[in-house]
Amino acid sequence: MLKIISTLVFVTTLPLAGYAQDGLPIFDGHIHYSQSVWRLISPPQAIRLLQQAGIERCLVSSTPNEGSEKLYALSPERIVPFLRPYRTRKDMLSWFNDPATLEYVKKQLDVIPYQGIGEFHLNGTDANTPVMGRIFRLARDKGLALHAHTDEAGIRNILIRAPNQVVIWAHAGFDKVPIATLQELLDDNSKLYLELSFRNDILIDSELNPHWRDLFLDHPYQFILGMDTYIPARWSLLPDYTDDARYWLNMLPEKIAKLIAHGNASRLFPVQANR
Numbered sequence: 247m248l249k250i251i252s253t254l255v256f257v258t259t260l261p262l263a264g265y266a267q268d269g270l271p272i273f274d275g276h277i278h279y280s281q282s283v284w285r286l287i288s289p290p291q292a293i294r295l296l297q298q299a300g301i302e303r304c305l306v307s308s309t310p311n312e313g314s315e316k317l318y319a320l321s322p323e324r325i326v327p328f329l330r331p332y333r334t335r336k337d338m339l340s341w342f343n344d345p346a347t348l349e350y351v352k353k354q355l356d357v358i359p360y361q362g363i364g365e366f367h368l369n370g371t372d373a374n375t376p377v378m379g380r381i382f383r384l385a386r387d388k389g390l391a392l393h394a395h396t397d398e399a400g401i402r403n404i405l406i407r408a409p410n411q412v413v414i415w416a417h418a419g420f421d422k423v424p425i426a427t428l429q430e431l432l433d434d435n436s437k438l439y440l441e442l443s444f445r446n447d448i449l450i451d452s453e454l455n456p457h458w459r460d461l462f463l464d465h466p467y468q469f470i471l472g473m474d475t476y477i478p479a480r481w482s483l484l485p486d487y488t489d490d491a492r493y494w495l496n497m498l499p500e501k502i503a504k505l506i507a508h509g510n511a512s513r514l515f516p517v518q519a520n521r
């Protein structure tokens with residue numbers, strides 16, 4: 247009897263969308279394998295953790311870039327490497343103003359087939375320096391995407407200075423950027439993609455925030471999922487994070503859930519281009 251009751255409970259709590267969320271493959275738009283991580287998690291262990299979490303492919307960046315290069319060497323079909331314009335963490339505060347950045351980026355781009363520049367950090371008018379103008383032109387000429395961790399003013403400046411280039415906005419500006427602002431930016435910029443790590447307003451009381459739902463339905467081709475493994479603990483928890491993402495993806499129409507989970511990133515970074 248007990249068994250029957252528990253089965254009934256399970257059936258009645260199945261998500262309304264009615265398709266299996268288990269195993270929805272993920273193309274993660276925000277993986278880091280930086281020095282603090284590779285000291286604890288070897289490249290083979292990192293690849294195993296990605297597999298366990300159902301992350302079939304991912305954008306990877308790291309400080310220093312050697313981390314991305316280690317993972318790419320091991321699994322080139324899974325790893326889409328992005329080049330960070332930092333030689334060390336110290337560069338994070340000055341790179342956008344330092345002419346040495348451009349020389350470093352140009353040289354490093356030859357090491358493995360990098361497909362983008364980022365995730366880089368800047369805010370507001372940091373995007374307006376002459377060095378950044380040259381970085382944007384280099385990305386345009388080489389067909390590289392940009393992955394920016396920046397505030398609202400920063401993303402607006404990037405979009406002005408790098409028009410018609412693929413720009414991925416890390417964390418979609420975090421919760422402090424209103425959803426209405428995201429809507430306006432997506433309406434005006436068809437090559438802007440929002441990466442969703444740390445947007446903690448997508449769920450409200452375990453339900454999909456209706457404003458986010460509307461945004462997903464309006465712009466289904468402009469979202470990329472991300473887990474952001476910037477510290478070792480987030481690597482260990484990757485399977486939990488991907489399950490959490492599948493939980494809310496399952497509240498969307500299946501076609502849109504698949505676009506956000508992997509379709510949009512796969513379209514931008516097809517496997518062939520990665521080899």
Ligand SMILES: [Zn+2]
Pocket residue numbers: 276278365395416474476
């Ligand atoms: Zn990051």
